[in-house]
Amino acid sequence: MNKLIFGRYIPGNSLIHQMDPRAKLLASFYFIGIIFLANNWQSYALLAIFTFVAVGLSKINLLFFIRGLRALIGLILFTVFLQVFFTNGGTIYWQWGIFRLTEYGVTNGIFIFCRFVLIIFMSTLLTLTTLPLELSDAIESLLRPLKAFKLPVHEFSLMLSIALRYVPTLMDETEKIMNAQRARGVDFSEGNLIQKMRAIIPLLIPLFVSSFTRAIDLAYAMEARGYQGGNGRTKYRLLEWKLLDTITILTFVLLTALLVLVRN
Amino acid sequence: MKPIIEMNNITFRYQVEDTIPALNDVSLSIHQGEWIAIIGHNGSGKSTLAKTINGLLLPEAGTIKINGQEVNEKNIWDIRRNVGMVFQNPDNQFVGSTVEDDVAFGLENQGIPREEMLIRVKESLEQVRMAEFMKKEPSRLSGGQKQRVAIAGIVALRPNVIILDEATSMLDPEGRLEVIATVKKIKEENNLTVLSITHDIDEAANANRIFVMKKGQLIQEGTPEEIFSAGEKLIELGLDLPFPERLKAALKQAGLNVPTDYMTEERMVDWLWTSVLKK
Secondary structure (H helix, E strand, O other): OOOOOOOOOOOOOOHHHHOOHHHHHHHHHHHHHHHHHOOOHHHHHHHHHHHHHHHHHOOOOHHHHHHHHHOOHHHHHHHHHHHHHHOOOOOEEEEEOOEEEEHHHHHHHHHHHHHHHHHHHHHHHHHHHOOHHHHHHHHHHHHHHHHHHOOOHHHHHHHHHHHHHHHHHHHHHHHHHHHHHHHOOOOOOOOOHHHHHHHHHHHHHHHHHHHHHHHHHHHHHHHHOOOOOOOOOOOOOOOOOOHHHHHHHHHHHHHHHHHHHHOO | OOOOEEEEEEEEOOOOOOOOOOEEEEEEEEOOOOEEEEEEOOOOOHHHHHHHHOOOOOOOEEEEEEOOEEOOOOOHHHHHHHEEEEOOOOOOOOOOOOHHHHHHHHHHHOOOOHHHHHHHHHHHHHHOOOHHHOOOOHHHOOHHHHHHHHHHHHHOOOOOEEEEEOOOOOOOHHHHHHHHHHHHHHHHHHOOEEEEEOOOHHHHHOOOEEEEEEOOEEEEEEOHHHHHOOHHHHHHHOOOOOHHHHHHHHHHHOOOOOOOOOOOHHHHHHHHHHHHHHO
8 A cells, every 4th residue: 555655645734734625726736737837947946946845834754755756757757758869959969860869858858857746746745635535525616616517516526535535445455355366376477468467357356346345335334324415415524715725826826927927 | 112113024035036035024123222133144134134124125015114104215314314224344334534524424414514513423433432533544443443433423313223234243352342332332321222233142142132033034032041042053043152151061061960041151150159169
């Protein structure tokens, strides 16, 4: 379970933890939007400082964020590689066949790398400091206007919160099944691609079966406790928009203005 | 006194083509404040019986009355306010992402205002001694703790009847004792009716009456003393032997003359020391 950092929550009581999940969700998406405004050293430096201040405010060990990078490192390296060797312009440092190392290529590569790292840091910050349930509450609240278009917002958010609630449970289960199958001689890492895919079957089938059993049990438990859908339901969790959240949004507006100023 | 649960000639089949119904002509009545244990072999219809009581399954024949109100498709939601159920697998019935959310889930469903919920959640978690775990996630709790949270979720709804559907069967001995003690305490405090479906001897020994199921039928009904005096036949009924019974069997094998009627642990101790003195 420790391998997957995405979607995990680390309890704490920092400023970031105390923020309204709606503000955090909006801010994270907004951040991904404005990161594309950055196009020179100054603007990236500005965004990086902003991100690290946010990470610092969360009081969560930086190691967690770096571990969050690990899952996407392949994609990052691939993109950076393409940028570095296939961008033309500026001084040519080195050339071999179609590969060409140029001044623009290097800067572009670094920019892309920064962009990835900042986006991943920000979204990891969101999931590390927000309870899955808060997140789905926020999504429900933000999607509420879509009810006018007959979108089943309550069902969607319940689905999401149950899915999030069962992520750790299913991860534990997967590991248990894997170990049980290993004990019976299944090898999950050896062999060629087809053999590896075959080895997944004794893992996947029991996992599917147990997920369905869980779903039936959970449905019974929910019904037995009087669940009849979204109508007439009250909410235990209250989303409170506080001064802190307004300040955050204002900070983002300020950041956008600064970005527009320093970009060329 | 009017019975709180009354079942008349209940028959239930999971599939129409099943030749042996899961429940076959079951009739019983239970009074407010009783603790009832339902025992029987795997597949004897205990769990099905429990599910018919709060309308999760509707019988094909017969009537069920809860507090004088007949269970049918129209009023199952009212019935479920009266009947809370704790299921077997602690993991699969945990709806909320944290303890407090899970306890609040049932209250939310009933549209109870938030101020009231805050009080009830806290109160019921204190009753099961889980208040300090309020903000914890389910993956950080033990099985026994999860079941206690499930009980708190029911207690918060203030039902008259609590059904334990093999609620302790997946727990270790310690968790089992913990859960039984919790239910016992809550039952005394609120004069609840408890219906526990079980293989566990300690749970059955706590009951006022025991119902024995076999192949979908209710074959026997009596106090724990009456049922436990069946001795080794208990194993056939789907129950372990109580410890005094096992001791009695061992003493008998060693050639001692033991009384045949059922004895609680205390009576066994009394009998042992008096018979040693007599020698």
